[in-house]
Amino acid sequence: xxxxxxxxxxxxxxxxxxxxxxxxxxxxxxxxxxxxxxxxxxxxxxxxxxxxxxxxxxxxxxxxxxxxxxxxxxxxxxxxxxxxxxxxxxxxxxxxxxxxxxxxxxxxxxxxxxxxxxxxxxxxxxxxxxxxxxxxxxxxxxxxxxxxxxxxxxxxxxxxxxxxxxxxxxxxxxxxxxxxxxxxxxxxxxxxxxxxxxxxxxxxxxxxxxxxxxxxxxxxxxxxxxxxxxxxxxxxxxxxxxxxxxxxxxxxxxxxxxxxxxxxxxxxxxxxxxxxxxxxxxxxxxxxxxxxxxxxxxxxxxxxxxxxxxxxxxxxxxxxxxxxxxxxxxxxxxxxxxxxxxxxxxxxxxxxxxxxxxxxxxxxxxxxxxxxxxxxxxxxxxxxxxxxxxxxxxxxxxxxxxxxxxxxxxxxxxxxxxxxxxxxxxxxxxxxxxxxxxxxxxxxxxxxxxxxxxxxxxxxxxxxxxxxxxxxxxxxxxxxxxxxxxxxxxxxxxxxxxxxxxxxxxxxxxxxxxxxxxxxxxxxxxxxxxxxxxxxxxxxxxxxxxxxxxxxxx
Numbered sequence: 001x002x003x004x005x006x007x008x009x010x011x012x013x014x015x016x017x018x019x020x021x022x023x024x025x026x027x028x029x030x031x032x033x034x035x036x037x038x039x040x041x042x043x044x045x046x047x048x049x050x051x052x053x054x055x056x057x058x059x060x061x062x063x064x065x066x067x068x069x070x071x072x073x074x075x076x077x078x079x080x081x082x083x084x085x086x087x088x089x090x091x092x093x094x095x096x097x098x099x100x101x102x103x104x105x106x107x108x109x110x111x112x113x114x115x116x117x118x119x120x121x122x123x124x125x126x127x128x129x130x131x132x133x134x135x136x137x138x139x140x141x142x143x144x145x146x147x148x149x150x151x152x153x154x155x156x157x158x159x160x161x162x163x164x165x166x167x168x169x170x171x172x173x174x175x176x177x178x179x180x181x182x183x184x185x186x187x188x189x190x191x192x193x194x195x196x197x198x199x200x201x202x203x204x205x206x207x208x209x210x211x212x213x214x215x216x217x218x219x220x221x222x223x224x225x226x227x228x229x230x231x232x233x234x235x236x237x238x239x240x241x242x243x244x245x246x247x248x249x250x251x252x253x254x255x256x257x258x259x260x261x262x263x264x265x266x267x268x269x270x271x272x273x274x275x276x277x278x279x280x281x282x283x284x285x286x287x288x289x290x291x292x293x294x295x296x297x298x299x300x301x302x303x304x305x306x307x308x309x310x311x312x313x314x315x316x317x318x319x320x321x322x323x324x325x326x327x328x329x330x331x332x333x334x335x336x337x338x339x340x341x342x343x344x345x346x347x348x349x350x351x352x353x354x355x356x357x358x359x360x361x362x363x364x365x366x367x368x369x370x371x372x373x374x375x376x377x378x379x380x381x382x383x384x385x386x387x388x389x390x391x392x393x394x395x396x397x398x399x400x401x402x403x404x405x406x407x408x409x410x411x412x413x414x415x416x417x418x419x420x421x422x423x424x425x426x427x428x429x430x431x432x433x434x435x436x437x438x439x440x441x442x443x444x445x446x447x448x449x450x451x452x453x454x455x456x457x458x459x460x461x462x463x464x465x466x467x468x469x470x471x472x473x474x475x476x477x478x479x480x481x482x483x484x485x486x487x488x489x490x491x492x493x494x495x496x497x498x499x500x501x502x503x504x505x506x507x508x509x510x511x512x513x514x515x516x517x518x519x520x521x522x523x524x525x526x527x528x529x530x531x532x533x534x535x536x537x538x539x540x541x542x543x544x545x546x547x548x549x550x551x552x553x554x
Contacts, residue, residue, distance in 0.1 A: 002466035002532070005434065005552055007397040008474050009441060009459045010355070010494055015388045016455030018446040019043040025387040026360055032479040034357040037391040039446060041349040044395070047447065048440035049327050057436035058429065061114045061325040068094030068105030071125060080131035085311060089128060092313040093121060098337055112333035114325045120318045127274070136271045136310045143242050143250070143264030145277050149284050150295070151234035157201040158230045162223055164208050165215070172226060175217035179229055185211040197233060224261045237295060238264050244301045275314025279307040282315060315341075321410045326433035329407035330399075346404035347397065347437065354391035355478040355494045362387055386452065392460075392482070392490055394498070396473045397441060404430045435553040438464075442536075442545065461495045462536040462543075463502070464552055477501035492539055 019027050019039040027038045048054055072090035075081060081089070087105070094100050097111040127135045151158070166172045175181060189200040189207070204211065228235045242250060248266045256262035273279065283304045287295055294300065306312060319341040332345030362385055369381035405418045408426040418427070442459045450456070463474075477497045482490055534551040536543035 003400065003402050003468045004466070004471050005399040005401055006465040006471055007395075007399075007438060007441065007552075008463040008465075008498060009395040009397075010392060010461040010491065010498070011352075011395065011457050011459045012392040012491065013390060013445070013455050013457050014453070015361075015390045016453045017386065017388050017449040018455060019448050026389050028358070028360065029351070029353060031353060031475075032481060034481050035359070036356075036481075037354040037358045037360075037389050037393070039352040039393065041351050043446050043448075044352060044441075045331055045347075045349050047444055048437055049331070051440045051444045053440045053444065054327070054436045057432050058326045059115055059324065061112055061328045062118065063110050063112050065107040065110055067097060067107060067111070067113070067121070068100060071121060072105055074122070074125050075128060078129050078131070081128060085128075085132060088311045089125075089313070092311060093124060093318070096313055096315050096318045096338070097335065111335065112328055112331075114320070114328055116320050116322065116324060117318055120320065124313055124317055132310050135274055137274055137276060138269040138271055139276070140266040140269050141261070142245075142247070142266065142270065142272065142276070142280075142308070143238050144261045145280050146241060147228070147231070147234055147238040147261070147264050149280055150237060151231040154198045154201065154231060154234075157198065157205070158227055160205050161201055161230055162226045164205055165212065165226065166223075172221040172223070173217060174215050174219050174221045176219050178215050178217070178219065178221060181215050182229065185214075198231075201230065222260065228261070228263055235263065240296045241301065241304070242266075244296060244298075245305055247305075271310050272308050273310050273312035273314065275317050276308045276312070278314045278316050279312060280304070283307050324408075324429075326404075326408065326429050329404055329430075330433055330437065343407055344403065346400045346407055348399075350396040350473060350475070352393040352395040353475065353478070355394050355497075356392065356482045356490065358389045358391055360387050360389045386449070388449075388453065392494055394475055394478055394494075395441065396475060397437075398471045399434060399437075401430065401434075404433070431553045435549045438549060438552050439545070442548070458538075459536075460491050460538045461498070462548060463498065463533060464535075464548060465533045466551070467532065472505065474498055474501045474505075489539075495537065495539070 017024075017026050021027050027040060028035050029038045030036070049060065054060070068090045071093045072086055075086040075089055078086075090105050091100055094105060094107055097107060097113065099108045100106065101108055148155070162172070165174070185204065186200055188211075189203040190197075194200070239250070242264065247270045248268050250256070251259055251262045251265050251267050255267075256265070259265060283300075284295075286303070287293060287300050290300075292299070315338055319335075319338055321341055321343070328343055330345065330347040332343045335341050365384050365386070366380035367382035367384070368379065369377075372378050402418060405423065405426055406412050406416075408429060409416075409418070409423055442462060445456050477500070478494070482494050482497065532551075534543065534548055536545065536548045
């Protein structure tokens with residue numbers, strides 16, 4: 001199976017304004033010292049993704065800012081919720097995807113969401129159909145989760161010390177004053193040269209023979225008691241956080257000692273959101289990334305209280321990496337606040353650029369008033385001006401077939417075999433997506449000013465390549481522009497320049513960019529690296545669209 005699919009296209013457009021800048025003028029770029037017409041990659045990708053060809057081939061995701069607004073409308077169907085509750089829930093749903101505008105339910109930036117995530121949002125909304133009660137979980141173990149999450153970095157070392165103390169016993173058997181005796185040993189193995197306040201754990205494990213016998217006895221001590229002791233600073237930090245949250249009193253002295261993790265458990269069950277445990281993990285990550293790393297600061301405590309409240313929404317209840325929408329797998333997505341759910345694009349699209357110099361021109365036009373033709377003021381009722389240019393564009397697309405499959409199956413491990421029979425559906429979806437993308441790139445024009453210019457065009461030439469070689473654009477073929485002084489036939493000369501550039505690369509770098517594979521200009525398939533190519537050349541009546549699609553979709 002070839003890893004990369006590369007497409008090189010030449011498409012001629014008559015006078016048009018396919019992709020405008022902020023002044024309404026066709027976009028341009030300097031290349032080789034000349035002004036060239038340009039169509040941005042963003043414009044091209046949206047054109048192809050929203051085309052009928054793409055729409056009919058695969059199910060698509062949605063790019064939007066309006067998640068919170070839509071959620072609020074759906075929540076408004078539930079009379080058991082107050083307006084304040086509806087706004088809070090809708091805002092929390094939107095915040096799963098990013099920051100929300102002040103005094104609004106709109107996101108600050110567009111996000112790409114899959115059909116599965118849209119269904120997950122509807123599932124979350126349905127939980128509130130009977131009011132807040134359906135979304136509430138009750139627990140007194142908030143402190144336990146906080147403690148375990150805060151001390152996660154040292155849990156392995158703590159576990160080793162506890163296992164050392166227990167030996168072959170199921171439960172540690174220690175002297176009555178075990179904690180006071182252990183504190184003396186902790187002090188002994190703690191020095192000012194330690195990089196971490198918990199470096200003593202490793203020293204105690206390595207020198208267990210020097211202290212184990214001094215604490216051995218006949219009093220049973222639970223694992224959680226030892227864990228809270230050895231991670232004492234995290235125990236204190238957890239209690240401080242719980243105190244500032246003010247969600248209820250902790251278990252008192254005797255009850256705390258007799259209950260597993262009793263020191264950090266609430267006396268009564270408190271109301272929390274569904275998925276509150278994951279919300280704590282998210283909160284801890286956010287605090288660690290922030291400039292203020294103090295977990296007990298007022299702002300961080302306020303954020304935690306919001307994230308575990310009954311109207312909060314856990315990210316895992318909505319976000320997923322199991323995408324069935326090939327457009328997200330192809331073009332990727334960025335979620336700055338939830339990087340584990342980002343998707344690396346399997347398809348790269350270059351800005352299309354004219355192979356020749358251009359001069360952007362102005363079109364002066366009028367619109368005539370038709371109901372005053374016999375009056376003194378008969379004539380134009382509107383005068384306007386628009387800019388345009390015509391060009392033959394070179395476009396380049398690179399698709400990483402392997403990454404596309406991995407995005408669809410959500411597995412990036414090295415030992416996975418993407419050719420396994422169990423991934424047949426994902427391979428079929430990837431094939432349909434690539435065929436649709438290729439057909440759209442060949443046939444569908446950007447929508448800019450189409451009513452004014454009707455600048456519809458098909459590609460006149462397509463070179464498709466498949467193989468494992470390092471991808472490369474052939475745009476350098478037009479660094480020296482095609483121009484009317486030297487070229488009688490722009491299309492044929494542009495095709496010849498493209499093929500010549502490809503052959504030059506192959507001759508210098510070796511076939512497929514491999515210096516050990518000799519250049520053979522008449523051979524289209526390379527057995528050593530699997531490189532193969534297909535040409536669709538309209539002027540020469542060579543190749544067919546169906547043949548091209550079969551080639552890229554195999």
